[in-house]
Amino acid sequence: MLKIKNLNVYYGGIHAVKDVSIHVPEGKIVTLIGANGAGKSSTIRAISGLLKHTSGEVVYNGAGNANLLKKTPEEIVRSGVVMCPEGRRILPHLTVEENLRLGAYIRTDKDGVEKDIDWVYELFPRLKERSWQKGGTLSGGEQQMLAVGRALMSRPNVIMLDEPSLGLAPLLVREVFDIIEEINAQGKTVLLVEQNAFAALKIAHYAYVLEVGAVSLEGPGQELLADPRVKEAYLGG
Ligand SMILES: Nc1ncnc2c1ncn2[C@@H]1O[C@H](COP(=O)(O)OP(=O)(O)OP(=O)(O)O)[C@@H](O)[C@H]1O
Ligand SMILES: [Mg+2]
Incomplete structure (x- = not known):
């Protein structure tokens, strides 16, 4: 579905992503893990056309x-x-629902958009309860859910998530990862960027480890979870 071949990203003299090749098959969850500055965000920002x-x-x-x-x-x-x-x-001065509608800005199928708002509210009942609340007054975890919901409103085939668990309490991390699995079960292909290697590898069909801009390891999520090199470097020994 999505094949990244020999991707390179440069910022001035900095070579941030070095010949990265990643395959994201249709219907799968693929994760990209790695330390701060490894080039994870740069990779998906490049795929999004932002660089x-x-x-x-x-x-x-x-x-x-x-x-x-x-x-x-x-x-x-x-x-x-x-x-x-x-x-x-998210946009702090707009309500939850306005933020969601913004995610659908490319769409002209009004009925479809209404259906998808309901669908996002089903996935995130907390957002439904707070549909009239300003985005900026949501808790961090709720804002994260809103950001994911807004991305879904464009009706993507492939959703790329950049560290959805960042700064969330363990219980909420669980919830967000459960929802990612649910989104995938409903047919979306997922490319998940994470520093929380344990949680990401647990749900990923396939995983890549980025180290200073290059892929250093790859394999099925379960295999990397058991790999001594991954355990040592990313799972706290
Ligand atoms: N706009 C920019 N200008 C210059 N250097 C940049 C820019 N954005 C990123 N970099 C550099 O590129 C490298 C990769 O950054 P990137 O944000 O892709 O890492 P990351 O894996 O997402 O890290 P983190 O887990 O901290 O989010 C880093 O060394 C970073 O300092
Ligand atoms: Mg990043």
């Missing part, structure tokens, strides 16, 4: 094998690939 200095190929089957690196961010969202950015970038 200028890139090379390589991002082939997306759903859009006639086009290289996403040559498309604009809006074209990429329209083709069905959406990112939920790091750090809960």
Whole structure:
């Protein structure tokens, strides 16, 4: 579905992503784990069309094998690939529901949008309870849920999540990961960027470890969970 081939990202003289190749098969959860600064966000920001200095190929089957690196961010969202950015970038002065509707800005199917609002509220009953609350007054965890819900409102085939568990209490991390599994069970393909390697590997069909910009290890989530190198470096020994 999504094939990233020899992706490179540069910021001025910094070579942040080095020949990264990742395959995200349709209907699967693929995770990208790694330490701070490993290049995880840069990778999915490049796939989203947000970075200028890139090379390589991002082939997306759903859009006639086009290289996403040559498309604009809006074209990429329209083709069905959406990112939920790091750090809960919701609009604080708009209500929960207004934030969700913004996620559907590319859509013209009004009935479909209404259905999807209901669907997001089913996934996140807390958002439904707070539909009229301003985004900025939500708790951190609720804002994270809103960010995920908003990304879903574009009706993507592939959703890329940048550290959805960042800063959440353990119980809420569990809840967010359960919802990611649920979204996947309902047919969405997921590319999950995480520092919480344990939680991510547990739900991932396949995983890649990024180290200083390059893939250092890859394999099925369960295999990497048991890998001594992963245990040592990312799971606290
Ligand atoms: N706009 C930028 N200008 C210059 N350097 C950048 C920029 N954005 C990222 N970098 C650098 O690129 C490298 C990779 O950053 P990136 O944000 O992709 O890492 P990450 O794996 O997402 O880390 P984290 O887990 O901390 O979010 C880092 O060394 C970072 O300092
Ligand atoms: Mg990051």
